[in-house]
Amino acid sequence: MISSEQLATLVIKKVIFHDVPNASRSGAGSAPTLSEIETDVNARQKTLLQKKLTKVIGSKHAYPIQFNPIATSTVPAQIKLLTEKTPNSQKFVASTQLMANDLFEKQISMISPGLLCVIEVAAGGQAGVVLMKLERHEGAQLKLSKTGGKRTFSMSVLEDLVLTDSTRLFKAAMFVRTGSEESDFVAAACDSQLNVGSSEDLAKFWLKFLGCTFIAEPRVTTQRFFDASVEFINHVVTDGVVKNDLYASLHSELKSKRTTFSPRTFIEEYVPDEYRAPLREHLETRKVSLTAFQKDTSDIDTRLRRRSWETSKNVLISVPEDQAEIVTVTKQQVVVHDSVLKVK
């Protein structure tokens, strides 16, 4: 994963934009509008770009990725080329044009048109490349300017579109070369529109273009396991006591000090015989692996917290902390709103 240390030491070297329409919507004969030289970027604009990248690549919606060896995308090869040694301007432009053409070919059906921004960077002194796809409204025209007879998009024209509109949707990826081997990269991707794990074509489009696959991250794996298990307990387990026991065990194991978590061990130790196979199947359908993973509950912390009430006759009511308002305690009674209290 790209670290905050790498983002802090980010240096922006070259920037270029290409306008890439949607092939199937623009009709036959449409083609990307390719810049022929890199875009001039001043210090203030570099700062804005750095801030934006820190927000995006440093957000919890960013996920570590790796090159997919069977990918058909030209991106991995171009990233390797651009980070092998500092590219001259000509090579940089040519390489980014290839990526823009590749994006054009993959940008079909529901995919919105957009600007492909490619940035040559250094992070912690290591060579890197950032790709951003900035969606623009269909029909919006962007003017090219000419510098020395060559066309380019000026940063000032794009500034509002790219950097100051916090609501605008876009996709980003950052690759940093960490060694001389082909696989010596750390990389992360972020797609502001979609959640990781979605099986929709839209979700896969950005990764397909990047020629990458996700590397499962602990907080993602932990959240996926938790969500799938809670879903199973709520909808498949019918016995109220078992339901309560399983829920308590799940919480207790996830909150324990152990740094790893094994779904397989959890099933063996806490799940009654009759529910073991159904739970395994359920996890499989939700694409949750049974192998042990590094535990990170940062994305589900609030859901693991609970508030409890105990009555004078040792009746215990426990609810998720974020739903504590459904319980009202008065002198004579405990009322649970919005819920049906089943007593066995």
Add this chain to the structure above:
Amino acid sequence: MSKLEDARRRWLKEQPQHEEFGRVLSGRIRAALQPLGIWFDVDYRAKQVDSLIKKLIKKRKHTYDSLPDKVGVRVTVRYRSELESVVQAISSEFPFSKVDYKDRPYDSIGYLSIHIDKVSLKRDDPDRRRYPATRFWAEVQIRTRAQHLWSEMSHDSIYKNDEAISELPNEIQRRVHLMAGQLEIADREFDRLAKDMPTSPATELLRMLEPYYFSFTSRRPDYELSLDILEVIAPLYGHEIALAKDHLKKFLDRKRTFLSKLYSIKQQPGATNVSPLFFQPEALAIYERLKVDTVALRSAWTRQFPESELEELASTFGINPE
């Protein structure tokens, strides 16, 4: 051609090279002093041609080749108690001929400073070939700010040296001595005051952060702002400030390499994405809180300071605070 004319011609030709040597050496000295974790300022100059000629006229025993301070590097620190650590750092790192403590007898006051003579680049310095020790050296002067004030003010006046002072009327001599004494007292008091200041959690944190901060940069912070911010941050560490300091030290020791690199990048001319708060010692504590408990930090911060400034600083440290 007279000796002086010869010196003038040679210096006109060689001065730019010596100026460049001064820049290189002062950079090396700066790097050698950084780990001390104290505030210091380093500047340098190669003598102007008129100044060189005047010196040769006054100091007849010297020739152009033997003049010790054709290049001068000056290190200024805040407190007298820091002088010796600077002398140690420079004398252990660079070749030199002599450390000259310009001490005064108990009944004499005036110019105080420490000079290290004929300081040259180390044998393994990559620029040593360009600036061999046989031709390129500098006189390094080490002073406190108060000593520097005396030196600067007396430079243009006739009381620059003892000889000149002794020729003044008694009443004027007395006034010069009184003034020098006052400055020396002030210098000593600044040193003692720094040690005797009352403490609060904020000042304790600041004292703990300062050596780290100054080991990354020599930029002088705004201390009033430091205390304002640390008063907001200190409660986030709980009641035990000693534990907080210990925790912060461990964190900063772990991050030392990264922080050193980051401060080096952000000090370069044209550096981008640098928050105005980055060159403040408390930025280091904010960085630690951003890593450890962003929610509590943000909540405390926004009660007193603009949220945008916290976001700017977070971005400088490569952190998305959301």
